[in-house]
Amino acid sequence: LDERSDENLVMASRRGNKTAYAQLVRRHYEHVFIVCLGVVGNVEDAEDATQEALLKGFLQLKKLRDGAQFRPWITKIAKNLCFNFVRRKQRGRQIIAEKATSSVHSQYQNDRLQRAIEHLPMEIRQPLVMYYFDSRNVLSVANDLNISTSAVYSRLQCAIKELHRLMTGQGDKNG
Amino acid sequence: MDSSCKKIQNQLADDILGNLSADEYENVHEHVNRCPNCRQYKQALEEEHRALMEFGENVKETIKARQDRVIHALSNASQMTYKEKLPLWRIIMKNKKTKFAAAVLLIAVLVGISQVGGARAAFAQTTRFVRTTLAGLREFVSEMKSREPIGYIDESKLPPAKSVRQVPDVQGTVISAKIKELAVVEEQNVLQDFFKSENVEWIQSENNVNMWYAKLDPIKTERFTDFAGTCEDLQLKSSPRLMLLEGQEGTIGSLSAQDEDAVALALVATVLEDDEGIELSLSFLRGHSGFEMPNLRIEINEAVLFRLVKTTDTKESENDASDADTENVIYVLLQIEVRSPT
Numbered sequence: 001l002d003e004r005s006d007e008n009l010v011m012a013s014r015r016g017n018k019t020a021y022a023q024l025v026r027r028h029y030e031h032v033f034i035v036c037l038g039v040v041g042n043v044e045d046a047e048d049a050t051q052e053a054l055l056k057g058f059l060q061l062k063k064l065r066d067g068a069q070f071r072p073w074i075t076k077i078a079k080n081l082c083f084n085f086v087r088r089k090q091r092g093r094q095i096i097a098e099k100a101t102s103s104v105h106s107q108y109q110n111d112r113l114q115r116a117i118e119h120l121p122m123e124i125r126q127p128l129v130m131y132y133f134d135s136r137n138v139l140s141v142a143n144d145l146n147i148s149t150s151a152v153y154s155r156l157q158c159a160i161k162e163l164h165r166l167m168t169g170q171g172d173k174n175g
Numbered sequence: 176m177d178s179s180c181k182k183i184q185n186q187l188a189d190d191i192l193g194n195l196s197a198d199e200y201e202n203v204h205e206h207v208n209r210c211p212n213c214r215q216y217k218q219a220l221e222e223e224h225r226a227l228m229e230f231g232e233n234v235k236e237t238i239k240a241r242q243d244r245v246i247h248a249l250s251n252a253s254q255m256t257y258k259e260k261l262p263l264w265r266i267i268m269k270n271k272k273t274k275f276a277a278a279v280l281l282i283a284v285l286v287g288i289s290q291v292g293g294a295r296a297a298f299a300q301t302t303r304f305v306r307t308t309l310a311g312l313r314e315f316v317s318e319m320k321s322r323e324p325i326g327y328i329d330e331s332k333l334p335p336a337k338s339v340r341q342v343p344d345v346q347g348t349v350i351s352a353k354i355k356e357l358a359v360v361e362e363q364n365v366l367q368d369f370f371k372s373e374n375v376e377w378i379q380s381e382n383n384v385n386m387w388y389a390k391l392d393p394i395k396t397e398r399f400t401d402f403a404g405t406c407e408d409l410q411l412k413s414s415p416r417l418m419l420l421e422g423q424e425g426t427i428g429s430l431s432a433q434d435e436d437a438v439a440l441a442l443v444a445t446v447l448e449d450d451e452g453i454e455l456s457l458s459f460l461r462g463h464s465g466f467e468m469p470n471l472r473i474e475i476n477e478a479v480l481f482r483l484v485k486t487t488d489t490k491e492s493e494n495d496a497s498d499a500d501t502e503n504v505i506y507v508l509l510q511i512e513v514r515s516p517t
Binding site for chain 1: 184185188189191192194216219220223224226227228229230231233234235238241242244245246248249250381382383467
């Protein structure tokens, strides 16, 4: 089953074969999740959006004409859900000014990081998430976002600085 | 902070990404060694970089568990899918006239069942018109549940099995099927002990992790029904007998006493060419959960015991303080008889 193409798995899934669709889930979950995380910036929300997209995909498989295009198709569904999700949330931007200490517990550190990531502008959050959470290199990120490698470096540089500013409350946003 | 520090701090972010030339690297580190502010900034960026890497790894480690949650949710998503598989039925249910006609048909089924003497013939005939996919079954059960509970037909009240030959318009091999449902309330241990003592081998369905089956020879079948019949805490109930021509689709629907959890079965059975076995393709509907089993082969005298697990995610209930998943199990014994044409 592992070696079956997306096209074959989609065909089987259309007939209600959930084992086949589970295989598609395993194959594409991480990619969809990373895309969602890049858009919503929060692990829990990204998981919710990914799950919703994959279940919605299962129920709407008949709308997918070319089974080989499952990945871009499901990614598009997920992105749309994320954009709706972000619009609904409409949370005001706030500075997370908490003093960093060297002895922070990792969970606490993760919470602070997550909140900072969530408040990054989306155009710099997406490459940051792909770089750190999907172990992607700059070229791969550039290809996926359809931008140059220098643009990726520039956005990553900006993201790293902005993340530092959000986590420490230090410095000028433009400085 | 002077303008050179601003430039250096931009380059420190590039350094984190490994995007500095050798000359730039040397220049940056020369500055950092003599500037305490930039040194502190560099240390903070490095710490945040490590934290990001660690956080990314933590998230990756949980991907499998997150996938599993989707797949678990998927197992409960069959209802809408199967509706899409059967647009005809949806059309019927959307239109008042066709819906009325379907209701009349279903009433005819109920009348047929309630009149025990002619139950088998009526049931066999009417079920030909009931679509045997899960969507059809779901509507079937829904309609049944909306009416007065009729309970189970007492098997002892059914006419003798030989009357199958009196069913009109039946020519060819007749396959007779009935299901016995065992609703398990709290006596799991007693039942598990019984299965253990009888060496019952459970096989998990490839299509549904919540469906298990075990093949029982006639002796084990008899012991199982005796055991379930004598145990006060277990309620073994029989459905009406379904008769269908070989290869023809048929459905069995039944109501539990509590009317909370109906089970319906769609079945196609074919006698294998060598007359040594039967091939079954069947779909169960239990409440809103579907269980499918295509191409199951059994011996001609074997019965199949199914174990259907319904998982209820109590998180969905806001009033329920418990967030643990709860399971309840129903056992369905499917017995098949084959009658060759006279």
